[in-house]
Amino acid sequence: LAPDTTPAVLGQVDVLDSLTLEVEFDDFLDQTSELIGxxxxxxxxxxxxxxxxxxxxxxxxVERLRAIRDSSYVADSIQFVEGQERIELLRSAGDSIAADEIESGLTTPRSPPESSQEDLRTRDLPKRMLYVLLARALATDQPYELSVVGVTNINDVPGGGGSAEVIRGMPQRE
Known part of the structure; x- marks a missing residue:
């Protein structure tokens, strides 16, 4: 079997949200390599x-998303504890109506999801994706052209990249 001598070619771009693009290549990339160049x-x-x-x-x-979820949980937990303390102070002062109003709007924070053993085992395995974070939001229904250069595949073949059209559709209403 001959080793791969072709660079990774950009295959598809998905808009994950207004600030994030998921870029898929036709070849595996080394997750532990620096993205220098x-x-x-x-x-x-x-x-x-x-x-x-x-x-x-x-x-x-994925680690960035996990950190964001964790910080959201901490912020929600702090807000919950502060709300509980306000309720106790109001009730001890005899103001059960105000305490009930705060309590009705208070929700128990949900714990962030735990990392599965599978996630931890496959974390550093080669993947075909890179993620591009933007400085400001993409306009909806505006065609853009994403160009990526300097990608090195899992076999250290440099010169990968390519371009693809990117269109952020209108957000779906539930």
Whole structure:
């Protein structure tokens, strides 16, 4: 079996949210490698596209999401405890009506999801994805062109990249 001598080619781009693009390549990438020399940009310049602020591997993106969820849980927990303390103070002062109003709006924070053993085992395995974080939101229904250069595949073949059209659709209403 001959080793792979072709660079990773950009295959598809998905808009995860207004600030995040998931970029899939046709070849595996080393999750533990630094993304030195990798760059991405949106065009055309005539539409004033958002600048790329960060490019990261999938494991780093997942870790970032986990940190955001954890910090949201901590903030919710602090708010819950402060609400409980206000309720106790109001009740001890004889103001059960105000305490009941606060209590009716108080929700118990949900714990962030735990990392599964599978997530931990596969965290550093090669993946085909890179994540592009933007400095400002993509406009809806505006076509952009994402260009990525400098990608090195799992076999250390440099020169990968490519371009693809990106369109952020209108958010779905529930």
């Amino acid at each position: 990798v760059s991405a940009s949106l065009g055309p310049d005539s539409v004033g596209p958002p600048q790329v602020s960060t490019i990261m591997h999938q494991r780093d993106y």
